[in-house]
Amino acid sequence: MSTTLDPGRTGTDAGDPTPPGAPEDLLALAERVAGWARTGEDIEVYVARGDETEIRAYAGEVESLTSATSAGIGIRVVVDHRLGFAWAGSLDDSVLGETLAEARDNATFATPDEHVQLAVPDGVAAIPVDLWDEGLASVPTTAKVELALALEAQARGADRRIRQVDHADYGDGSVEMALVSTTGIRASSRKTSGFLSVGVIAGDGDASQTGGGYSVGRGFEGLDPGKATADAVLRAVRLLGATKGPSGRQTVVFDRRVATTLLSVVSSALSGEAVAKGRSFFAGRIGEVVGDHSLTLVDDPTDPRAYAAATYDAEGLACRRNVLIDSGVLRAFLYDTVSASRAGVSSTGSAVRGGFSGTPGPGCRALTLAPGPEGYDEEAVLAAVGEGLFVQSMTGVHSGVNPISGDFSVGAEGLMIRDGRLAEPVREITVASTLQRMLQSLVAVGADVEWLPGIAAGQTLAVGDMQISGV
Amino acid sequence: MIDTPVLDKVLSEALRHGGDFAEVFAEDRSTSSALLDDGRVEELSSGRERGAGIRVVSGETTGFAHTADLSESGLLRAAEAASAVARTGGGGTRTVEVVPLRSAGAGGGSNRPAGSGTKAETLELLTRADEAARATGDAVTQVQAGCGSSRRQVLIANSEGLLARDEQARTRFSVSCVATGDTGLQTGFESAARTLGFELFDEVSVEELARLAAGRALSKLAARPAPSGELPVVLAGGSGGILFHEACGHGLEADHIVKDASVYTGRVGQQVASPMVTLVDDGTVGSEWGTFAVDDEGRPAQRNVLIDHGVLTDYLWDYLRARKEGRVSSGNGRRQTYQHLPMVRMTNTFLLPGDEDPDEIVAQTPRGVYVAKLGGGQVNTTTGDFVFGTTEAYLIEGGKITEPLRDANLIGNGPEILTRIDAVATDFSMTPGTCGKDGQSVPVGCGQATMRLTGVTIGGTAE
Numbered sequence: 001m002s003t004t005l006d007p008g009r010t011g012t013d014a015g016d017p018t019p020p021g022a023p024e025d026l027l028a029l030a031e032r033v034a035g036w037a038r039t040g041e042d043i044e045v046y047v048a049r050g051d052e053t054e055i056r057a058y059a060g061e062v063e064s065l066t067s068a069t070s071a072g073i074g075i076r077v078v079v080d081h082r083l084g085f086a087w088a089g090s091l092d093d094s095v096l097g098e099t100l101a102e103a104r105d106n107a108t109f110a111t112p113d114e115h116v117q118l119a120v121p122d123g124v125a126a127i128p129v130d131l132w133d134e135g136l137a138s139v140p141t142t143a144k145v146e147l148a149l150a151l152e153a154q155a156r157g158a159d160r161r162i163r164q165v166d167h168a169d170y171g172d173g174s175v176e177m178a179l180v181s182t183t184g185i186r187a188s189s190r191k192t193s194g195f196l197s198v199g200v201i202a203g204d205g206d207a208s209q210t211g212g213g214y215s216v217g218r219g220f221e222g223l224d225p226g227k228a229t230a231d232a233v234l235r236a237v238r239l240l241g242a243t244k245g246p247s248g249r250q251t252v253v254f255d256r257r258v259a260t261t262l263l264s265v266v267s268s269a270l271s272g273e274a275v276a277k278g279r280s281f282f283a284g285r286i287g288e289v290v291g292d293h294s295l296t297l298v299d300d301p302t303d304p305r306a307y308a309a310a311t312y313d314a315e316g317l318a319c320r321r322n323v324l325i326d327s328g329v330l331r332a333f334l335y336d337t338v339s340a341s342r343a344g345v346s347s348t349g350s351a352v353r354g355g356f357s358g359t360p361g362p363g364c365r366a367l368t369l370a371p372g373p374e375g376y377d378e379e380a381v382l383a384a385v386g387e388g389l390f391v392q393s394m395t396g397v398h399s400g401v402n403p404i405s406g407d408f409s410v411g412a413e414g415l416m417i418r419d420g421r422l423a424e425p426v427r428e429i430t431v432a433s434t435l436q437r438m439l440q441s442l443v444a445v446g447a448d449v450e451w452l453p454g455i456a457a458g459q460t461l462a463v464g465d466m467q468i469s470g471v
Numbered sequence: 472m473i474d475t476p477v478l479d480k481v482l483s484e485a486l487r488h489g490g491d492f493a494e495v496f497a498e499d500r501s502t503s504s505a506l507l508d509d510g511r512v513e514e515l516s517s518g519r520e521r522g523a524g525i526r527v528v529s530g531e532t533t534g535f536a537h538t539a540d541l542s543e544s545g546l547l548r549a550a551e552a553a554s555a556v557a558r559t560g561g562g563g564t565r566t567v568e569v570v571p572l573r574s575a576g577a578g579g580g581s582n583r584p585a586g587s588g589t590k591a592e593t594l595e596l597l598t599r600a601d602e603a604a605r606a607t608g609d610a611v612t613q614v615q616a617g618c619g620s621s622r623r624q625v626l627i628a629n630s631e632g633l634l635a636r637d638e639q640a641r642t643r644f645s646v647s648c649v650a651t652g653d654t655g656l657q658t659g660f661e662s663a664a665r666t667l668g669f670e671l672f673d674e675v676s677v678e679e680l681a682r683l684a685a686g687r688a689l690s691k692l693a694a695r696p697a698p699s700g701e702l703p704v705v706l707a708g709g710s711g712g713i714l715f716h717e718a719c720g721h722g723l724e725a726d727h728i729v730k731d732a733s734v735y736t737g738r739v740g741q742q743v744a745s746p747m748v749t750l751v752d753d754g755t756v757g758s759e760w761g762t763f764a765v766d767d768e769g770r771p772a773q774r775n776v777l778i779d780h781g782v783l784t785d786y787l788w789d790y791l792r793a794r795k796e797g798r799v800s801s802g803n804g805r806r807q808t809y810q811h812l813p814m815v816r817m818t819n820t821f822l823l824p825g826d827e828d829p830d831e832i833v834a835q836t837p838r839g840v841y842v843a844k845l846g847g848g849q850v851n852t853t854t855g856d857f858v859f860g861t862t863e864a865y866l867i868e869g870g871k872i873t874e875p876l877r878d879a880n881l882i883g884n885g886p887e888i889l890t891r892i893d894a895v896a897t898d899f900s901m902t903p904g905t906c907g908k909d910g911q912s913v914p915v916g917c918g919q920a921t922m923r924l925t926g927v928t929i930g931g932t933a934e
Contacts, residue, residue, distance in 0.1 A: 058531070109515050281655060400879060405878070430880055430929075
C-alpha cells in the first residue's frame with residue numbers, strides 16, 4: 001500500500017507491447033481513421049486490444065476469477081505545430097469520429113511549438129522480436145485455476161513457519177496494437193505474458209514477516225510455482241527475528257529485484273525530455289565522468305529476454321540498442337521525436353506510452369549494467385564485500401527518491417553481511433545517499449542478470465558509503 | 472445508463488448457474504487534462520470510457536467479468552462469463568428484481584457537474600500559475616502546471632434489490648517547480664483537489680499554489696542534509712495525516728484483518744494509541760478529495776470512528792468482508808474503474824484536532840525536525856513498518872524552526888508510533904492524495920492538526 005500526496009498521479013503502467021505478427025483488422029482500422037486527415041493536419045492513430053485472466057487462490061479455493069477484454073484508441077493531431085490528444089476505451093465506430101474531433105479541438109488550444117511533430121520513418125530497420133506465445137489462447141481456464149490452487153497449496157505447506165498465504169495469483173494477458181500515421185508510420189505488434197505471484201507471512205511467536213515470489217514468462221508453459229514459492233518463503237523466513245539495525249556508514253548490497261527499481265529511477269534522469277527541460281542531474285554532462293569506471297549502462301529493447309522488449313517504439317520507429325553510460329562516462333540520452341528535435345538530434349527510438357490513453361514520451365525499456373565477471377552472483381558479491389548490509393526490499397521509493405535533485409532515502413529490510421556471508425536480519429531502517437554519489441561509489445555488479453517485470457534487468461549490485469539510519 | 476428491466480435480466484442471468492450474490496457496476500467516465508510545461512501549453516487531452524463490471528459471488532469465490540459493451544447482449548455475455556465460477560454450485564433459476572434506491576444521500580457537493588470549466592479558462596489558470604511561480608525568484612528554472620477534471624456517473628444494481636446511482640465530479644490543479652543553485656537542482660510541489668467541478672477555483676488560488684511550490688524548491692537550495700537517527704518530529708497540519716493513513720489506516724482495512732495480515736487483528740477494544748488520538752474515516756466530508764455519495768458497491772458514504780481516545784473501535788468494511796462477519800459494509804467498498812473488483816479502501820482519514828497552540832508545540836521542542844510538507848508514504852500492514860517522505864522540512868533548534876533540510880524518508884512501526892504522540896494542536900487541515908493498493912488507485916483525503924512525535928527515525932545522510 002503506498003500513497004502519494006499528489007492527486008494527479010495514477011498507477012498506469014509504462015511501456016507498451018511491440019512484437020511482430022500483424023493484427024490486420026487493427027491496422028485497417030487505424031488506417032481508416034488516419035485517412036480522415038484534412039489538408040494541413042497530421043494524424044497518428046494508436047489502437048490496442050487486450051485479453052486478460054486473473055485468478056486469486058485462498059485457503060484451497062478460488063477467491064476471485066477475473067476475465068476481461070478491453071480495447072481502445074488514442075489519436076494525436078498536429079496542426080500548425082500544435083498538438084491535441086484524445087482517447088476512448090472502445091473501438092466502436094460511433095466513438096472514432098468523436099475522438100478525432102475532440103483531439104482536433106484540443107490542438108487549437110496548445111501553444112505553437114516548432115518542435116511539435118509526429119515521427120517520420122528514419123530508415124532504421126526493425127529487428128523483429130517474437131513475444132507471442134501461440135499456445136496461451138488454447139489453455140483452458142480450469143488448468144489456470146489448478147495452477148493458482150497449486151501455487152497456494154505449495155506456499156502454505158512449504159515451511160512450518162508459514163502461517164498465512166496473503167495472496168497466490170495466476171495472471172495472463174495478450175495485447176495487440178497497431179499504429180498508423182499520415183507521416184508514413186505503419187507498425188503493429190502483439191505480445192503475450194503470464195505470471196505467478198505469491199505473498200506469504202511467516203510467524204515465529206509474536207513476530208511476523210512477509211516475503212513475495214514470482215515466476216514470469218510469455219505464456220502458461222514454464223510458469224513455475226516451485227520457484228515463486230521458494231523465493232517467497234526464503235524472503236519471509238530469513239527475516240524472522242529481525243530487529244532495528246545499527247546506524248552508520250556501510251557498503252550496501254542490493255538484491256536483484258531491488259536493483260531493478262534502482263536502475264528504473266536512474267533512467268528517468270536519462271530521459272532527453274527531462275534533460276531538455278532542466279529536470280535531470282545529468283543535464284549538460286555528456287562526455288563527463290558520472291560513475292565508477294566499471295559502470296556501463298545500456299538500454300536494449302531488442303533483447304528478447306527483456307520483459308519489456310519491443311520491435312517498435314511507441315511512435316512506430318524501430319527499437320534499437322543505446323549505450324547511455326560507457327565505462328563511467330555519460331554518452332547519450334533517450335529521445336522520442338519531439339525531445340530529439342528540441343535537442344537538435346534524432347530520435348533514439350525510445351518513445352514509450354501508457355497504452356491507448358497516454359501520449360508518448362522518451363523512456364527506457366530494457367536497461368542493463370554491463371555484468372561483472374562470469375559467475376559473479378549474489379554469493380560472490382557478498383564475499384567480495386565482506387562487511388555491510390544486504391537490502392532485500394525497499395519502501396518509499398516514490399516518496400524518498402528524487403530523480404531531479406538526486407536525493408535518495410528509502411526504508412529497507414534485509415540482513416547484515418558479516419565475513420562475506422548473510423548474518424542477522426534487520427528491519428525498520430533507512431538507507432540514504434544521492435543517486436550521483438551512488439553511481440560513483442559502485443563497488444560491484446553481478447553477472448546474475450534476471451529479467452523481471454519492469455524496464456530494467458535485475459542483477460546484484462553493491463554500492464559503497466551509504467548512510468544507514470537505525471538505532 | 473442501463474434500463475431497470477435489463478438490469479433484472481442481467482442479474483438473473485448472472486445467477487443462472489448458482490451463486491448467492493450478483494452485482495452490476497456500470498460507469499461512464501469522461502476526463503480532460505491540460506499541461507503547461509517549459510512555458511508552453513503542451514498538451515490538452517480528453518478521454519471517455521464506459522462499461523460495466525459484473526460480479527458473481529458463490530460461497531467464498533467471486534467471479535468477475537467486465538465489458539465496454541453496455542448493450543443487453545454485451546451485458547448478458549459478461550454475466551455469463553462472471554457466472555462461470557458458480558458452475559459447480561447447485562444451479563437453478565432465480566429471478567432478480569432491483570428497486571430504485573431512495574436517492575443515494577447527497578454527499579456534499581459531489582453531484583455538481585464539472586462541465587462549467589472551459590478549455591480556455593483552464594489555459595488561463597495554467598498561465599497564471601506559471602507566471603506566479605516564475606515571479607517568485609530567478610532561481611526558479613522550470614515550472615509545470617497541470618489541471619485535470621473528471622466526471623464519473625456510476626450505477627450499481629445487485630441481487631439483493633439495491634439500485635443506486637451517483638455522479639462524481641472531481642477537479643485537481645498542481646504545480647511542480649525546479650530551482651537551480653550552486654548545490655544543484657531542487658523541487659517543490661503543491662496541489663489542490665476536490666470532489667467538485669470548476670467551483671474548485673472559487674476556493675483555491677492557483678497563484679498561491681504556485682508560490683508554495685516555488686518557495687519549497689527555493690528554500691531547499693540552501694538545505695543541508697537531513698539528520699540520520701531518532702529525533703522528535705513536529706508534523707505541520709494537513710499532509711501529516713499521511714502518517715495515520717500508513718501507520719494504521721491500511722492496517723484497519725478488513726481484507727487484511729480477515730486474512731490475519733495486519734498488526735491490528737484482534738485488537739478492537741484495546742488501547743492502540745496515545746489518548747490524544749481519535750481517528751476518523753469519513754466519506755461525507757464537504758467536497759474533500761475522498762468524498763462521494765455512494766461507494767462503488769452502492770452503499771452510502773458514512774463517518775466511521777476507528778480509534779476513540781486511543782482505543783481501537785472498529786475496522787473499515789466492504790460488502791464481502793462485512794457479509795462474512797454478519798454485519799453491514801461501512802461504505803468503504805471502492806474500485807478504480809468498472810474494470811476492477813471493489814475492495815476495502817479509505818476515504819478521508821483524519822485525526823481530530825486537539826487543544827494546543829501549534830507555535831507552542833514548536834517552542835517546547837528543544838531539538839528536532841519540523842516537517843512542513845510530506846510527499847507520500849508506504850506501509851507493510853503485516854509488520855506495521857511504514858515510511859513517509861518529506862518534501863519540506865526544517866531543523867528545530869532551541870524551540871525555533873531554523874535551517875531547511877533536504878528530502879528524506881522517515882521510518883517507524885505503526886503501533887509503536889501511535890503511542891508516541893504527545894501533543895496535538897487546533898490548526899486542522901486536509902490534503903488530497905492518491906492511494907495505491909493491489910494495483911488500483913483511488914482519490915483519498917488525509918488530515919490532522921500540527922502534532923508532535925516524541926521520536927522517529929529520520930533517514931537523512933548526515934551522520
